[in-house]
Each structure stands twice: as structure tokens, then as C-alpha cells.
Amino acid sequence: MPLFKNADAARETAMLAFTIRRALQALGVLLAVGIIAFAMFRFAGDPVNQIVSIDTPAAEREEVRRSLGLDDPVPVQFGRYFLRAAQGNFGISYQFRQPVAQLLIDRMPATLELAFCATVFALTFGILMGVYSALRRDSLLSKLFQAVSLVGISLPTFLIGILLIYLFSVTLGLLPSYGRGDTVRLGWWTSGLFTLSGLKALIMPSITLGLFQMTLIMRLVRAEMLEVLRSDYIRFARARGLKTRAIHFGHALKNTLVPVITIAGLQLGAIIAFAIITETVFQWPGMGLLFVQAVQNVDIPIMAAYLLLVAAIFVTINLIVDILYTVVDPRLRSTLRQPV
């Protein structure tokens, strides 16, 4: 007896089951990271010491301890921490004496704009260079691209940043070496995309941050293109007498883009985390710089909140990419019903 009226309903149910299973896995990861963040918050350094002064009497310390709920059983404290975190309350920063959530929100636009520009840079140049070096494998420019990609993978991010600053700020005096330039307020969001100095300030940090991803995408596009150009349907398209240009860009490139978009999506999380280094080199006022300063000053609430935030971003991106992948590539749907 058929369980579903038609194949469409069956597929939709399978998609739903898959989505729910992935969402549950994502929640599991978040819970695990939450436990680590809570453990840091609670056990690495006594929160009471951060609030009272050194000569506070013991009775008063106990009072503070009770008022913070630190004498409750640990699971209760964890539950409370998690509930508060879910509402966006991550406690008070030790060094700034301000709510951590507000500090992170203030700096989020800077990081997200930088990550966005870096991704656009990596995708544009990565795909262009990848296609070129696949189509003209033995040309001098392809060899140059290969050398650039080797350097991009071997050089530490901060050295690339310093090199760019030396070239374009110190020697040529063309681009600013630190900060975001002038920004425009759009509600709570501050944007550097609409002023000339803001755009100029974005160039070097974006290149520094995106270079590694660019080499990754370039290698991927090149390998995929070489693979696809050898396949039967390209040979068939040639046999039909289609123009080379149409074959390369209409047929070949289109089929290499699915893995490229997957990788670029998955790398978005890595870009946000790697922004820590780039933001320090360029004194970019984003979340990464805040985190580095928190590590130096042992500001545990900021560290814990940043960890949770990055985990949430990673998990969300992975989830979206997983689901999009099954939507884009019908071949994957047939495997959905098998337990993963």
C-alpha cells in the first residue's frame, strides 16, 4: 500500500525530515558550544572578583555571589545562562563595563561589510583566474596565477596585510592604513560603502582577508573546469558546432559553479573568524578586534559571547548550504531518505 498519494508529497516529506534532522544536529552543536562558553564564563576567573574590589569583606562578597545566583546548582546556572544568551544577554564586559551584546552589535556592521567585500573579491577574481588558467593551461599568465596561489596559501595573513600597508600606504601613500574612513548611519547599522574614504579604507583589508579564499576558489574552478571540459556533453556541444565561447561559459562554467558556491558559503564563516587577524593589522573596528582585545585583557564575557556568536553563524551557514545543496542538485535528493 503506498504511504503517500504521489511522489511529490513523498519527496516533500523526505525534504522536511532531512531539514528537521539537520536543524536538530545544528542545535546539538550550539548546545555543546554553549556548555563550553558557560564553563568559561563561570569557571575561568571568578566573576565576583571582577565586580568587587580587593578589600571587600567576605560577607559582602557572599552577598554579591548570591545576588548573581552563583550559589545555585550548576545546571540551574547553565539553564539561566542559556536562556539569557538566547535573549541576547551575554553579561557585562569586564573592561568596558557595558553590556556585551551592545558592544558586539556596535561592531558587527564593520565585520560583516569587510567579510562581504572580501567574499565578493575572492569570488570575482577566483572564478576569473580559475577559468583563465583552465582554458589557457600553459600560458605565462596561468603560471603566474599558480605562483600567486602558492604564495596566498603559504604567507600568513598578517604578513600580507603588512606588505600591502607598506606598498600602498607608506610608499605610495594611496590608501589609508587603518580604520574604516567616514561611515554613514543607516538606523543602527553604520556603513562605509557610501563614502569615498570608506570605500578606499575597505580595499586593502578586503584583499588581505579574501586572498586565501581567492586561491581556494581559483584552484577549485580550475580543477572543476578541466574535469568538465573532458566530459561527454561538452564534446557533444562541440560536435553540434556551438561557439567555443558559448560552450565554455554557457555549459562548462555553469556546471562548475555549484561546488564553488558551496565552498564560498562554507568559507563565509571562516572569513568572519579570520577577520580577527585582518582587523588587528588594519585596526578595523569590528568584532574580531574586540575579541583580540578581550583575549589580551582576559575579558571572559566577551570571549564567551563571541564564541557563541561565531558558532551560531557557522551552524546557520552550514544548515543553509546543506538545504540549498539538495534544492540545487536533484541527484542528492534520492539519498535523503537513507539515514545519515
Added chain:
Amino acid sequence: MADARTTTLAAKPPGFLARALDSDVWASFTRSKLTMAAAAVTILFFAAALLAGLVSPQDPFNPAELELINSRLPPIWDAEGQRPFMLGTDDQGRDMLSAILYGLRISLLVGFMGVAFAATLGITLGLLAGYLGGVTDTLIMRIADVQLTFPAILIALLVDGVAKSVLGGHLDPATTLSVLVFSIGLSFWVQYARTVRGSVLVEKNKDYVAAARLIGLPAPVIMARHVLPNVLGPVLVIATINLALAIITEATLSFLGSGMPDTMPSLGTLIRIGNNYLFSGEWWIVAFPGIALALLVLAINLVGDWLRDALNPRLR
């Protein structure tokens, strides 16, 4: 009888060195000029780090040898350069060449110890997960999965911050070095654990493991004496490539200000210090440590890539 003995002697298997020189791996090494150059550079760096005390013109950690009058001298080919400061001096009159040689030593020390720690942790956990299976396997591999979603540098920074908080504010250089090794080890163990677990799952169904079980050897002995030697091959390749990563991670942490202090600088610390002088025209304070770091990492990466291709026949 005598004849038979000589034939046995002649058929004696060739020694380790002879076998190594005759192998495919060696042949692929001599075929690639780039790999040979990279290996030479790597060995040169290792030697320089080991012999830093003998070859460097100055002891950069001895304040008595530093003179402020020698501070910020350019390299020797510049008109204002002075002997014996080949690569110039920093703001404290420290000879850059000596500082780089000693910094190289710290960077390599942290790199090697970090990789050793990560490998030990990863191999142990991978062995346990693969051999015991069940709950142990699930638990270890789930932790590995969660950790793999985060970049190593983020984990290293977090471990560093937590360690500082637990041990209390200011740390002496030796403790900082241990914290660095610990944080690098904790950020890189996953790859070893996954690889070893994969190999163990294959090995544990083979006859020699069944035989060892049959004669009643306890599980720890079987794991350490029989399974472990058979799963170490791929670990060597990962360790080589990871050495470059560990050195970069240490340099990055030190550059971010969470690593080695100014009194005992690694290459990353030297770059952080030099970065402050970029705008006042003293480019050599940041350039030479940067070049040293870049060359070192590039050379080790090239050797690692070659090793991966040479030891993995499927990729050939």
C-alpha cells in the same frame, strides 16, 4: 657447506640506508629540483636555529650587550649601516640577524612541540575511538566534528585567553611558551584523530590483531604494540604539513599580542614590534623577520607537499 653460507651472506637484505637510497621516495626527491631546494632551505633554517648561540654576532637576550647608541641602524648595504650589524638593529640596539636567529629557534621550538603534542593527543584519541568503538568512538568523534567547524586560530586564541585567566594575568616567558604549545596542540589534534581512527578501523579486522587477541594480550598492549606501528605512515605526512601551520599559528598569536613576550621574541613577536616602525621608515625591523618566516613556511610546505605525493601512490 661453505658455498651455501656465502650465498646466505650475499642474500642478506640491504641496510636501511641502502634501501632508502634505492626507494621510489628518494627517486622522486632527486627528480624534483624545487623540493631539493626547499629541503636545503629547511635544513639551513633548522641548523641556524640550533646553532644560534654560535653563529649570531650578539646575544639579543643579554641587556649588557645592547647599546642604545646602536639603535635603529639600517642594514649594512645602506650608507648609514655599520658593522657588525648585517641586517641593521631595532629600537633597543638589538642586532636584527641575531634576534632573527634566536626568534627562529623559539618559533621552531613551539612549532615542533605543538605538533608533537597535537599528534600525541590525536593519535591516542584516534586509537581509542577506532579500537574501542561504541560510546567512546561516538563521544570523541562528535567533539572532533564540533571542533572542526571552528578555525584553529580561534580555538588557539580562546585556549590562550582561558589559560591566562586561570593562571592569572602576567606570565613568565617559559609559561607562555607552554601555554602556546598547549593551545596549538588543542587546535590541531582533530586531523590526527580522524586519520588514525580510519586506519585503525581497517587494521583491527586483520588476522594479526585477531591472533594477538587470541593469545590473550590486553587491549592497551594490542593498541600500542601491534596496531599503532601500522597506522603511523599517514601521520608523518600530516605532521610535516602541520609543522608549517603550527609555526604560522604561533607567529599569528605572537603578532596579535597573545604569544611570546618582547623579552623572549619569536619571529611573530619581532614582526609585531617591527610593525610599529613601518611608518617611521625603519622597514628592516619588520621586513627581515617577515621574510624569514615566509621562507621557512614556504620551504616546509613544499617539502610536505612532496612527501604527501611521494608516500601516497594513489595521487601519483
